[in-house]
Amino acid sequence: xxxxxxxxxxxxxxxxxxxxxxxxxxxxxxxxxxxxxxxxxxxxxxxxxxxxxxxxxxxxxxxxxxxxxxxxxxxxxxxxxxxxxxxxxxxxxxxxxxxxxxxxxxxxxxxxxxxxxxxxxxxxxxxxxxxxxxxxxxxxxxxxxxxxxxxxxxxxxxxxxxxxxxxxxxxxxxxxxxxxxxxxxxxxxxxxxxxxxxxxxxxxxxxxxxxxxxxxxxxxxxxxx
Amino acid sequence: xxxxxxxxxxxxxxxxxxxxxxxxxxxxxxxxxxxxxxxxxxxxxxxxxxxxxxxxxxxxxxxxxxxxxxxxxxxxxxxx
Numbered sequence: 001x002x003x004x005x006x007x008x009x010x011x012x013x014x015x016x017x018x019x020x021x022x023x024x025x026x027x028x029x030x031x032x033x034x035x036x037x038x039x040x041x042x043x044x045x046x047x048x049x050x051x052x053x054x055x056x057x058x059x060x061x062x063x064x065x066x067x068x069x070x071x072x073x074x075x076x077x078x079x080x081x082x083x084x085x086x087x088x089x090x091x092x093x094x095x096x097x098x099x100x101x102x103x104x105x106x107x108x109x110x111x112x113x114x115x116x117x118x119x120x121x122x123x124x125x126x127x128x129x130x131x132x133x134x135x136x137x138x139x140x141x142x143x144x145x146x147x148x149x150x151x152x153x154x155x156x157x158x159x160x161x162x163x164x165x166x167x168x169x170x171x172x173x174x175x176x177x178x179x180x181x182x183x184x185x186x187x188x189x190x191x192x193x194x195x196x197x198x199x200x201x202x203x204x205x206x207x208x209x210x211x212x213x214x215x216x217x218x219x220x221x222x223x224x225x
Numbered sequence: 226x227x228x229x230x231x232x233x234x235x236x237x238x239x240x241x242x243x244x245x246x247x248x249x250x251x252x253x254x255x256x257x258x259x260x261x262x263x264x265x266x267x268x269x270x271x272x273x274x275x276x277x278x279x280x281x282x283x284x285x286x287x288x289x290x291x292x293x294x295x296x297x298x299x300x301x302x303x304x305x
Contacts, residue, residue, distance in 0.1 A: 057292070065291065094294070103239065108242055108243065148297055150238070
């Protein structure tokens with residue numbers, strides 16, 4: 001089993017993600033510089049948070065055309081697990097691997113605080129260690145987390161049970177309180193809150209850890225030891 | 226050499242929190258006859274092309290691929 005954490009210029013949660021995979025769920029992990037291509041030896045790709053390319057033009061818009069992203073798209077289409085957190089979620093939206101787009105937070109503030117999320121779907125490789133309906137505490141840290149999708153797209157998300165996390169109290173204006181979604185094939189997750197910032201007791205919440213544990217469990221079940 | 230002016234705006238169906246905040250600020254300054262304020266992006270691009278039509282087509286391709294996000298934004302291109 002091998003995890004890869006992609007690093008763009010301006011990524012700043014890459015080391016946190018790397019740390020959780022290596023030292024908390026104890027799995028092999030490597031950094032992948034955005035100019036590299038090819039993900040043949042990887043089982044799960046993490047696109048971390050931060051400010052790739054300074055958030056210039058639109059969050060994630062420039063990173064989406066980094067050389068590694070062609071490989072990520074191929075990897076995802078072949079069924080590989082991809083998790084995008086915060087800026088990583090924005091990159092996945094820009095790349096078209098997940099539907100919708102991000103707008104400025106409704107209150108125009110950079111929101112940096114713990115939020116409560118309701119786990120809406122546990123039948124994904126990323127959320128199987130939660131209980132459906134469970135309320136978890138995971139921190140947000142973003143300026144553009146106001147998830148937008150049109151009515152037709154929202155109906156699709158609901159129909160296919162693609163909404164994985166909803167805010168208990170909507171902090172940013174996101175459509176239908178959406179904090180995290182998967183694609184239809186359920187192998188790509190995007191979420192605004194940061195599970196890597198709450199995977200150890202020292203950080204006051206371990207509610208993010210089940211995401212990493214779910215991925216490890218899923219990969220083991222699928223023969224990637 | 227041509228100069229293209231690109232205007233990118235949020236679609237009318239998409240809420241614009243920045244525009245709304247600017248509207249409120251203007252109203253608090255006494256500009257009370259405002260109906261709506263929308264905020265967008267303005268980009269100028271200097272481009273070599275054999276004619277205006279080619280410059281137009283190329284900048285529109287840039288908008289479709291990178292400069293605008295068609296899910297939330299509209300754009301116009303004017304070549305001078």
